[in-house]
Amino acid sequence: MSHSHNVTHEGESHGSYGSYITGFILAVILTVAAFAVVVTKAFDFWTTLVVVSALAVVQIVVHVVFFLHMNTSSKQRWNLMTFILTVLSVLIIVAGTLFVMWNTQMHMMSR
Missing domain, CATH: 1.20.5 (Single alpha-helices involved in coiled-coils or other helix-helix interfaces)
Incomplete structure (x- = not known):
């Protein structure tokens, strides 16, 4: 079995190291972006709430795609x-x- 692609007994793919690294980097970027929006106080309260919520939804999608490997x-x-x-x-x-x-x-x- 190759180290770059993990497969279960049922033949389901569980991603590669590259997809895990990509997901991790995206998750870190989204977390830092949300933190920066709050710390810098660049927006008013409601805009900050919307931006952080949007970043949270994008992060959920990143986790579902890159770590839970859900697709269509x-x-x-x-x-x-x-x-x-x-x-x-x-x-x-x-x-x-x-x-x-x-x-x-x-x-x-x-x-």
Whole structure:
């Protein structure tokens, strides 16, 4: 077996050293960028929040692609569908929680 490409008994690819290094470098760059945006105070609060959130989403994609090796191939279809369902469930729970908290706060502050 070659050191540059790991394969399981089922024949699934687990990436190469180059893809791990690329993912690591991208993750470090995104982390440093988010840190720099906050430390330098280059933007106002809401813009900083949006930029850091966008960088976080990009970092999630980097981790999913380079470390979890999810892609759109037919072998990964069920893993990808399960991941998308999980993300949608978390988004619904977080959005619902934020809505309930905001709604409760608005009704309690109006008294």
